[in-house]
Structure formats: C-alpha cells, structure tokens
Amino acid sequence: xxxxxxxxxxxxxxxxxxxxxxxxxxxxxxxxxxxxxxxxxxxxxxxxxxxxxxxxxxxxxxxxxxxxxxxxxxxxxxxxxxxxxxxxxxxxxxxxx
Numbered sequence: 001x002x003x004x005x006x007x008x009x010x011x012x013x014x015x016x017x018x019x020x021x022x023x024x025x026x027x028x029x030x031x032x033x034x035x036x037x038x039x040x041x042x043x044x045x046x047x048x049x050x051x052x053x054x055x056x057x058x059x060x061x062x063x064x065x066x067x068x069x070x071x072x073x074x075x076x077x078x079x080x081x082x083x084x085x086x087x088x089x090x091x092x093x094x095x096x097x
Contacts, residue, residue, distance in 0.1 A: 024050035026078040033073055039065050051083045060090045067093040
C-alpha cells in the first residue's frame with residue numbers, strides 16, 4: 001500500500017505543468033560590426049544578465065542570419081544572449097528607435 005501511494009504521488013508530481021522562469025531582461029549595446037557571411041555581430045554592450053557577463057566589446061554568433069537583416073554599425077540595439085559551452089549566441093536582436 002505504501003509503495004502504491006508513493007507511485008501515485010510521484011505520478012501526480014510529474015504530471016504538473018512546468019512553470020517557465022521569467023526570461024532575463026534584454027541587454028543594451030551598440031553595434032560595432034556586422035558580418036553577415038560569418039553570421040556574427042560585434043557589440044559594445046553593458047552587463048548581460050542572462051549569462052553574467054560584465055560590460056565589454058565582443059563578437060557574438062547569431063542564432064539565425066535573419067537577426068542581422070537591417071542592422072548596421074553604429075546602431076543601438078537590445079538583445080538576448082545564451083551561452084552554449086564556450087560560445088555566446090545572440091538569440092534575439094532589436095534595433096532601438
């Protein structure tokens with residue numbers, strides 16, 4: 001009986017929907033260079049909360065080449081970064097008006 005109760009409790013626990021964590025806020029930066037062929041962007045940025053990175057200038061890969069469409073050096077952007085191993089990948093990019 002005790003084993004059946006444990007199995008029932010675990011089944012109920014694992015059937016609950018997972019709650020998504022709040023997404024990290026977008027970071028702010030300035031585009032220094034866009035390399036569409038290599039799917040990379042160089043950003044001078046403030047702190048990036050999603051990966052715990054301090055302000056600096058660095059080259060990032062982009063998740064999709066479409067993110068670079070209409071983006072040019074000198075523009076202010078807001079963006080999101082994910083770390084995959086030792087790679088930092090821009091997953092969201094918006095030119096600020």
